[in-house]
Amino acid sequence: MLGLDKKDALLFLIVVAMVVLAPFILNPFPTDSSLAQFNAGYPDLMQRFLIFGIFAVGFNILFGLTGYLSFGHAAFLGVGSYAGVWMFKLLGMNVLLAIVSSVLMSAVFAVVIGYISLRRSGIYFSILTLAFAQMSYALAYSVLSGITNGETGLQLSHNDPRVLGASVNADGSLPVPNLFGLEMRATETLNIGPWAFDFNAGYYVCAVFMIAGFYLAIRIFRSPFGMMLRAVKSNQQRMHYTGLNTRPYTLAAFVISGMYAGLAGGLMVSMDPLAGAERMLWTRSGEVVLMTILGGAGTLIGPVLGAGFIKYFENIFSKINDNVLHGWFAFMPDGLENAVVWILHPFIGKGWHLTLGILFMLVVIFLPGGLVEGGQRIMGLFRRSPKDGAKQDTEASKHPAE
Amino acid sequence: MSKTNFTRRGVLKTGALTAGGLAMPTILTAASHAGFTNAPSGGTVTLGFNVPQTGAYADEGADELRAYELAVEHLNGGGDGGMLSTFSSKAIDGTGILGKKVEYVTGDTQTNSDAARASARSMIEKDGAIMITGGSSSGVAIAVQGLCQDAGVIFMAGLTHSNDTTGKDKRANGFRHFFNTEMSGRALAPILEANYGSDRKAYHLTADYTWGWSQENSMKTYTEALGWETVNTVLTPVGAGDFSSYITPVAQSGADVLILNHYGGDMVNSLTQAVQFGLRDMQANGKDFTIVVPLFSRLMARGAGENIKGIFGSTNWHWSLQDDASKAFVKSFGTKYGFPPSQAAHTCYVQTLLYADAVTRAGSFNPCAVVEALEGFEFDGLGNGPTLYRAEDHQCFKDVLVVKGKDNPTSEFDLLEIVEITPRDTVTYPVDHPDFQGGSLGSCNAGA
Numbered sequence: 001m002l003g004l005d006k007k008d009a010l011l012f013l014i015v016v017a018m019v020v021l022a023p024f025i026l027n028p029f030p031t032d033s034s035l036a037q038f039n040a041g042y043p044d045l046m047q048r049f050l051i052f053g054i055f056a057v058g059f060n061i062l063f064g065l066t067g068y069l070s071f072g073h074a075a076f077l078g079v080g081s082y083a084g085v086w087m088f089k090l091l092g093m094n095v096l097l098a099i100v101s102s103v104l105m106s107a108v109f110a111v112v113i114g115y116i117s118l119r120r121s122g123i124y125f126s127i128l129t130l131a132f133a134q135m136s137y138a139l140a141y142s143v144l145s146g147i148t149n150g151e152t153g154l155q156l157s158h159n160d161p162r163v164l165g166a167s168v169n170a171d172g173s174l175p176v177p178n179l180f181g182l183e184m185r186a187t188e189t190l191n192i193g194p195w196a197f198d199f200n201a202g203y204y205v206c207a208v209f210m211i212a213g214f215y216l217a218i219r220i221f222r223s224p225f226g227m228m229l230r231a232v233k234s235n236q237q238r239m240h241y242t243g244l245n246t247r248p249y250t251l252a253a254f255v256i257s258g259m260y261a262g263l264a265g266g267l268m269v270s271m272d273p274l275a276g277a278e279r280m281l282w283t284r285s286g287e288v289v290l291m292t293i294l295g296g297a298g299t300l301i302g303p304v305l306g307a308g309f310i311k312y313f314e315n316i317f318s319k320i321n322d323n324v325l326h327g328w329f330a331f332m333p334d335g336l337e338n339a340v341v342w343i344l345h346p347f348i349g350k351g352w353h354l355t356l357g358i359l360f361m362l363v364v365i366f367l368p369g370g371l372v373e374g375g376q377r378i379m380g381l382f383r384r385s386p387k388d389g390a391k392q393d394t395e396a397s398k399h400p401a402e
Numbered sequence: 403m404s405k406t407n408f409t410r411r412g413v414l415k416t417g418a419l420t421a422g423g424l425a426m427p428t429i430l431t432a433a434s435h436a437g438f439t440n441a442p443s444g445g446t447v448t449l450g451f452n453v454p455q456t457g458a459y460a461d462e463g464a465d466e467l468r469a470y471e472l473a474v475e476h477l478n479g480g481g482d483g484g485m486l487s488t489f490s491s492k493a494i495d496g497t498g499i500l501g502k503k504v505e506y507v508t509g510d511t512q513t514n515s516d517a518a519r520a521s522a523r524s525m526i527e528k529d530g531a532i533m534i535t536g537g538s539s540s541g542v543a544i545a546v547q548g549l550c551q552d553a554g555v556i557f558m559a560g561l562t563h564s565n566d567t568t569g570k571d572k573r574a575n576g577f578r579h580f581f582n583t584e585m586s587g588r589a590l591a592p593i594l595e596a597n598y599g600s601d602r603k604a605y606h607l608t609a610d611y612t613w614g615w616s617q618e619n620s621m622k623t624y625t626e627a628l629g630w631e632t633v634n635t636v637l638t639p640v641g642a643g644d645f646s647s648y649i650t651p652v653a654q655s656g657a658d659v660l661i662l663n664h665y666g667g668d669m670v671n672s673l674t675q676a677v678q679f680g681l682r683d684m685q686a687n688g689k690d691f692t693i694v695v696p697l698f699s700r701l702m703a704r705g706a707g708e709n710i711k712g713i714f715g716s717t718n719w720h721w722s723l724q725d726d727a728s729k730a731f732v733k734s735f736g737t738k739y740g741f742p743p744s745q746a747a748h749t750c751y752v753q754t755l756l757y758a759d760a761v762t763r764a765g766s767f768n769p770c771a772v773v774e775a776l777e778g779f780e781f782d783g784l785g786n787g788p789t790l791y792r793a794e795d796h797q798c799f800k801d802v803l804v805v806k807g808k809d810n811p812t813s814e815f816d817l818l819e820i821v822e823i824t825p826r827d828t829v830t831y832p833v834d835h836p837d838f839q840g841g842s843l844g845s846c847n848a849g850a
Contacts, residue, residue: 044523142610142637151611151640152541153515155548157571158842172574172845176552185552187527198527272523274545276515315524321508350455350510 008218011301015214019207022046023197030194037324038316043187043200045315047271049308050206051264054213056291056303058260061220062253063289064298067233071126071285072113072133076106076258078140078280080265082147085154085275092164093175095184095205095270099263106262107255109136114254118247121236130282137280153276177270179205184271202271209267213260218300220256229253261288294363296370305371310356317352324348438768439554439849440530447502447767449474449754450509450531452522452546453560457513458641458667459538461701462746466536466560467508468739469747473754476734477504484734488727488783489755493762500762511537513640515545522546526553532767533558535753538666538746539640540564540613547576554849556769558753561746563665563697564613565620568797569838571612574846575769577776577791579756579798580749583613584831584838586696586716587620589802589824591628593714598659598692600629605657607648607672609664610637617663617696619837625661633657638664638672645672649679658686660693669695670705677709698805701744703817710807710817717803719748719785720818728785742815752784756791770846788826794833796843802829 004012018025027041040046059073080102087098117128140148148154158168162175169175177184184202191197220226228249231239239246269275278284287310295306325341325348332340347355367373442448451470454463475481479496486494498504507529509521518537525531534550535558537543543562550557551573559567559578563586568578604625608614614637622632633655638648649672652660660681664672676682676693684691695702698715721732721742731751735743743751756776764771777793786800805818831838 039528042524042528044520044527048520142639145610151515152566153545155545155571157840158844159840168842168844172842173847174548174552174844272519272549274515274519274548276545278514278516315520318510319507319524 002215004218004222008222008300012215012218015301015304016211019050019210022049022207023199023203027195027197031196032194034327037320040312040316041198043185043198043203044271045311046198046200046203047206047267048311048315050203050210051267051271052288052291052307052311053304054206054210054267055261055264055288056295056307057213057217057300058257058264059288060257060292060297060299060303061217061229061260062257063292064303065221065226065229065233066250066253068118068121068250068254069126069289070117070129070254070257071282071289072117072129072131072136073257073261073288074280074282074284075113075129075133075136076110076261077265077268077284078136078275078277079109080106080262081269081275081279082140082154082265083262084266084269085156085273086147088156088162088177088269088273089154089160090163092162093177094164095177095179095266097164098177098270099209099266102262102266102269103259104262106265107259110255110258110262111251114251114258118250118254130285133280133285134282137277137282140277140280148275148277151277153274155274177202177273205270206267209263213263214300214304221300225249225252290360294360294370296372299370299372302370302372309371313352313356313359317355318349320348322349437848438770440526440532442502442530442532442767445502446505447499448529448531449504449506449757450522450525450529450534451506451536452509452511452518452525452534453536453750454513454538454542455510459513459665460667461705462538462561462666462699462744463511463536465701465744465747466538466750469735469743469751470506470536470754472735472738473751474504474506475738477754477758481738482730482734485727485731485751485755485784488730489759490782491759491763494755494758499758500765500767504758507531511539511542511546513539513542515541518542518546519549522549523553526550526555531555533757535757536560536750537562539611540567540616541611543567543578544571544612547571547573551575551844551847554769554847556757556772558757560750560753562613564616565837566612566616566841568795570841572795572841572843574773574796574843577753577756577796579753579789581716581718581800581802581829582797583617583620583696584835585802585829586617587624588829588831589716589804589822590621590694590696590714591624593804593821594625594694595628597714598689602628602630602659602689603633603657603687604630604659604661605633605652605655606635606661606663607645607652608635608637609640609668611640613665614640614663616837618661621661621663621694621696623837630659638668640668642668643671645675646679648672649676649681652676652681653679653684653686656686658689658691660691662693662695663697664695665697665699666702667705669702673706673709673713698818699745700742700815700817701746703807704814711809713807714821715805717805717818718745720745720803720805720820721748722816722818722820723785723803725785725787727783731785748785755784756781769848773846790826792833794843795838799826799830801826 023041027039029035029039083105084098084102087101091097113132156174182201186201188199232246291306291310292303296302329337329340453466476484478498507525511518522534533556538561540562543559547557557576565582565584606618608618681691695715698717703710732742760772760775764775776791779791782788789798789800802824803820804822806821808819811817
């Protein structure tokens with residue numbers, strides 16, 4: 001189907017189903033139950049899952065296939081965001097304008113940064129990209145604050161020109177990002193018994209781009225171009241000796257993955273029209289590396305899982321405070337309750353980084369292939385017979401990087 | 403590229419599947435509009451407290467959260483009622499808001515616009531918060547104010563001192579009780595003239611974001627009006643930690659006053675380093691070198707310790723004020739937490755009460771009704787004397803305090819002494835003041 005072999009088509013269909021049905025999947029607990037705390041099916045977080053999924057899938061095309069570890073991908077996310085907001089300010093509130101300009105602007109930046117950084121490989125490449133990203137951050141934060149509005153972040157205002165639309169609505173409010181009139185923030189809530197499921201227009205716009213981006217990633221992974229990139233990863237020197245110039249291939253991969261990041265930036269501002277300089281900070285670049293490794297670098301679905309995992313922690317675990325803990329352990333005797341809360345306190349709320357760090361260490365130590373390897377091992381437990389094991393091995397060698 | 407084997411059947415099948423999936427939300431539509439965003443149902447109402455729990459302003463954030471918890475306790479009829487008894491409006495009676503018990507959710511702004519907006523969005527979308535309040539940075543306040551306007555909830559700004567919050571970035575759904583840099587400038591200038599004369603050379607170190615720019619601009623305007631000369635202005639990144647490279651050039655610049663447009667942890671560090679470099683023991687142009695910190699708070703004073711003695715600044719409120727309202731607030735805050743509240747805590751507590759009062763007077767949680775109730779609202783008994791919420795820009799007008807680092811503190815909290823209470827009329831500026839132009843309130847948004 002669609003030029004995919006059976007296994008990829010199945011994976012693709014699973015991703016499509018997960019994305020389309022996410023509002024149900026992510027809201028498993030009734031709204032009034034105490035477990036509603038763990039529901040993730042609200043528009044903001046669902047959009048973030050997809051946007052960072054796109055970001056990570058794009059990053060994986062570079063890191064997973066060529067092995068070039070870019071520590072500066074947040075720069076493209078930021079450039080895309082600023083380009084998007086400027087489109088809203090100058091031209092109009094249609095998200096397609098913003099997204100197209102985001103992707104193009106980040107492509108331009110990626111060509112320049114990639115052309116220079118790809119002259120080196122390994123750690124030197126990482127440092128070069130990190131330096132570029134930090135330069136972009138410093139520029140956005142203070143030097144170019146005329147364009148980026150510095151620390152406050154670039155926002156819409158009442159006196160933007162907006163050539164293809166009104167600067168201000170008739171009732172004095174600012175126009176909101178829309179797709180030919182469909183407002184990105186429009187949400188329909190479906191109530192079934194005690195459950196409530198949110199269907200958000202912006203989420204499904206992200207979903208279309210995510211599915212398209214994921215499909216493109218599969219095709220790149222399975223193409224001769226993708227094979228060439230894998231060859232770069234396994235032994236670039238040997239390729240040079242055979243007289244092959246790998247630079248065009250790596251640059252193409254760099255630009256493609258930069259464009260994915262730009263797309264993510266464009267989608268971010270389409271959902272919430274504000275671009276802050278923090279988006280370019282090295283911690284953001286590091287985050288996408290974490291997502292990819294946590295999920296499983298070089299696999300198709302891994303980065304998406306990693307992005308979801310990290311965003312879930314950031315948004316759900318950070319909201320658990322001591323009050324909530326006291327609620328959970330109220331059944332214990334007072335002294336014991338306080339002791340348990342005291343022990344758990346560093347790991348919740350603003351301590352979510354600590355919890356995530358520990359989980360990340362556990363994953364890297366025990367599941368070097370990331371969450372995907374964990375999934376494969378669990379599957380393996382259920383269908384392990386000598387014959388199947390052998391078959392799996394051959395399959396694994398067919399797609400070595402997966 | 404790899405071979406493509408699209409079959410007509412394959413394309414049709416996939417197309418139909420995708421289309422079906424995308425049409426899902428429209429098929430399963432169930433309208434549940436209650437007139438405005440997050441209209442409270444059941445016996446509770448949820449407020450969202452979005453404060454910095456990490457970063458340079460974390461101290462302020464922690465104190466803000468304490469004040470919010472206290473305000474919620476008082477609104478629900480707990481504790482000693484604090485300023486409820488002194489507040490000139492008697493609409494709130496300690497049974498929650500409009501009979502609904504007040505609950506709250508908290509979030510971390512990280513003093514970062516992106517994170518603050520994400521946290522506010524999740525409070526609105528996930529937790530059903532009807533009002534968002536908090537923040538200890540003007541950049542964050544402006545970003546979150548814009549978000550609340552779009553989402554159709556009320557934003558009661560916490561500690562934000564930039565002119566822009568109620569100037570070029572003002573929004574109909576946003577309200578600010580705290581004062582601003584224009585008011586600081588108006589209040590400080592006469593005191594600076596009386597103490598330091600009218601022939602001074604000033605050097606500005608400024609936090610590089612909306613508040614810093616605004617503060618620097620106001621201080622420049624008012625000190626230059628006194629006859630002072632501005633030697634140089636230098637922008638420093640927020641949360642820089644080490645300011646020594648910015649302070650070293652000050653001594654050689656020919657300036658005799660250093661104006662630190664810094665706040666929170668930044669101000670503690672820059673002031674401490676300026677003092678360690680011996681700036682205050684220095685002579686320049688035949689005068690003693692002095693330092694001015696336009697926006698002061700007790701939390702910062704405690705952080706800076708000895709170094710703040712004799713330094714002038716302005717503040718929104720101070721716990722040593724002797725009116726009944728301030729005493730009542732200090733007493734109930736002190737009873738609960740064991741130390742007096744900061745100005746950040748005060749403004750957050752007051753904002754929560756003002757919101758609850760406006761809802762009660764309006765008889766509705768509808769943001770547009772609340773906006774109407776707050777606009778032009780004249781009140782007293784919340785610690786700042788008679789106060790007006792001006793309808794044209796949603797800024798509160800009230801007395802401003804000029805304070806000085808105390809020479810002989812009697813306790814670890816008694817660090818600032820009030821030099822002057824600048825009356826409300828002096829700090830009131832016209833709506834068409836040039837520093838506040840370039841934006842408009844727009845109209846209130848009640849959301850879906």
